[in-house]
Amino acid sequence: MYATASALYIDEMGYAMSRLEIDSDHCEDGNAIHEESSSGQSKRPSAFLDNEIAQITKLKSNPHQQLVQVGTGRPQLPVSPVKMLAGRESNYSGRGRFSSADRCHLLSRYLPVNGPWLIDQMSSRAYVSQFSADGSLFIAGFQGSHIRIYNVDRGWKVQKNILAKSLRWTITDTCLSPDQRYLAYASMSPIVHIVNAGSSETESLANVTEIHDGLDFSSNDYGGYSFGIFCVKFSKDGREIVAGSSDNSIYVYDLEANKISLRILAHTSDVNTVCFADETSHLIYSGSDDSFCKVWDRRCLNAKAKPAGVLMGHLEGITFIDTRGDGRYFISNGKDQTIKLWDIRKMSSNVTSNPGYRSYEWDYRWMDYPPQAKDLTHPCDQSVATYRGHSVLRTLIRCYFSPAFSTGQKYIYTGSHNACVYIYDLVSGAQVATLKHHKSPVRDCSWHPFNTMLVSSSWDGDVVKWEFAGSGDRPASLNKRVWTRHFYDEYM
Template identity: 40%
Template sequence: MDHQPPNSHSEGEEDESELEQNIGEGQEGLIGGTAHEQHARQLAYILSGNSPMRIGQLIFASGTGRSFPGCQQRRVSLRSGEDIDPVPNPEGQELMRSGEFGSDDFTKSRSWESGGDSTGVRRKSIPNTSISKLLLQRELGCYTSGRERRLNQLVAQLMVPSTDADFIVHYDTRSYSGQFSEDGNFFYSCSQDFRVRMYDTSNPYQWKYYKTVDYIGGRWTITDATLSPDNRHLAYSSITTRVCLASTAPEDDEMHPLEFSNGRNHNRNAMDPRCGIWSIRFCGDGRELVAGANDGCLYVYDIETRTPVLRLGGHEKDVNAVCYGDRASPHIIYSGSDDATIKVWDRRSMADGREVGVFVGHTEGLTYVDSKGDGRYVLSNGKDQTMKLWDIRKMMDKGKFDSMAHRNYGIGFDYRRDRYTEPPTKHPRDCSLVTYRGHSVLKTLVRCHFSPPTSTGSRYVYTGSADGKVKIYNIDATEVATIDVHAATIGSRPMVPDLMDNSYHHWGGGTTAWRTCVRDVSWHPSAPALATTSWNGFGLSTGTVTLHSWNSAGGKPKSYNAKLQADFLENDMGEYSEDGEYAETESGESEGY
């Protein structure tokens, strides 16, 4: 694998692969021993010149209370405590009452008041109406016109998917992203083998595989993918300057390369050939792509002319995520970076290369940003283990941002290997509306999303998590549900020794036990079901996509390969034991996957 160019500042996963490869080749004896022995070996390995890891990274990776207790991890102290982000959040509650994020239960009678005692006003709450009663009322025609529409929305938003998986799709490499199309008829899945699989999901509970497209000459993995507004084309990227554009039609196998470094010597908007792309998105009219790269820049690419037309250099570190603010127009763009900021760009006034505003509040780098699609609200995930909701009307002005003291509130930990042990803290200039805690943003760039308006009334926000779960929250930060993908999938395929070479390990230890890290989640736009895309398997060496629905029948889910073929028989798989091994079948043989 090619080495990352020295002038790029990636904190992404390609460095991880190179480090692990070097460890595997020269440090088989590193794992094991006491913490001091491990760090001594690490230090000796770095000084030998064989490791791409810097001494500073080792010091930060050691963490509080380990081998470098004198290391000053944070330059500026932050306020901490359980009360810094109240749950339920008052601003979130107000948003839920506003109707912008789903419907309240209007079938309940309003609280009544009585001045019957001297202590003041008493309020009586009416119990929530059950979903079965709501369905009966809808069938009987109890509500009409606007009230009927609200009732349908209320019924839909109560149908939250469960942990029970309808089926599991297995891949032989880690899976990085997967999303339904806006109409729900299509699902794509991107894996580390540089392949994108496409599925017909017109029946959301019975998928049909129909096509695979490849990325030739990629680095580390496929980093992102995006569907055109008409669903006719899929663009996907790797840690290079090239984006591949493929047709989603089953009979069309043609792929068009879109080179962002094209004409570098003559086009000041082109990307440096040594850089790579982390994130891409189609604009609302499908004519342009915006990309976030590991040089801290955004690039706007004109698809018709095959030319990069704009380069925006507003970030100090990698741009890990980009999105458009309004699905119907190409004007507002959000970008999330490892510099811990989200910047807001207006396509109509970007000729001078300056952002129109900044969201400040995360203390570590951003892993993902998602827009509600209304040009107003945006959601982000950060390595500070928080998800945040923002309102564009409360962004910080660029002039104010430039004039304030830029301080480092991060602790310098490596999210790919270290645990985040800091107590809940708050940025002194935090301008977010709501902060969500309880999920784990480690190992990889975990993604978050708004729930869709049709199937949920946009009532929820949800995120993957490195602990193998999906967390679903109300807008006010109260937790709605946890979907345990690890519990739903553990032991669903046999261990294949050849695949264990790709297992995920880090300084100081490794495991071959079944582990799950949910990297991406997609809620179906019209059905009460969601699909999770995960690193999932023995030693996190493989990947899965799982479907979870509201009315899942339960029981043992069906397992398939990437082409939705049942490649192994259930009675050949044996039984999984908690120590991470398979109990063999009576024949003593394990069926290969």
């Protein structure tokens, strides 16, 4: 399900709403959620996405039922902040405080749409930008060898300026360890470097001011040939790193043993994106230029290393995957100009090959997406929902679920080739916001895990932050620890 047109407006309380037209495609394992007119044309749907993830999202982001029905006795969403505060003081929930769903319903109304305010400006393209898990640090990686770690709590002061070692082409990915002590960075090389992110050195010049340990993924056991790494992720316990590479493989590196513990020849083309499905690290999701998403269960990998399942639906290569963290749902960004939502319980054991849907030649690195391809659908689409509006060209543009703490993962957001950031409603497919500032593709963006703040980075070299500020004035610097403690004291 996807939005084909929308118009954003924000009311006096800052609630982002949209008018949209939605269409929906039939697929083998899903239901079409739309009404048809007598002429057979689709029109506005009568209901939101009707499946388990829609119900989970509503439970995580809708307020207490007694408050929803106050006054008229009928459900009325959204509930105003004034009514919610009054309901909390009246102890409508019997808890004497906001529930997590109440909190998400209140905070998710205030989208980070105001700004932007410049954080940094570099002379080279920005490829990576990510908040740490607690929001106290922000990492940005640039094509010109620089990786910067900003201290968010200290007014975005540069805590560490890293000059990458043995860079090939660009910084393709960075990842901070769960304890925030170490930063891994990759480029188009089989070596992933590790930097001590918590050291006192501000200027980190590889093997001059600090040692940048190299993890060699081109082990002699696997041929010892050269390739590039597109994506790196730490496991939740910080003991392993998973990587996707240009040799069509997934690698898992055991940091304690200091060696590769697993290599899977996973796809028939570049593995652009890979991640652990949840904190157990048993399941791995991968996405490739072969257009397939695959699920790998490390507990039952046989000698042939077959996936636990395959998910089909994208017409072109996959640029990024983000997991919801529950071991069931994830989203993927595709070169077919769509984001797709997946439920791994719908996966197949075999790949269905149907090359007939593509009758054109196209290269996303330098060509626009063919007009005749925009209305094509995969004949065996297994996705739960499809989101359209942004563009995926020239680079591996990333997409994410919005934070669980403040939104209940109610939204999906993504960069775009047309220099914007797009925010979609997960359930309805509505395009609820478009953030415009940059002059070049926005490859990466990151929503603060607790505050109403989003940071985008672009090939124009700008790293900027977007916030919600009711007055329209420049927001004061936020201290995450103080703000979070105050929030729990006052509202929880």
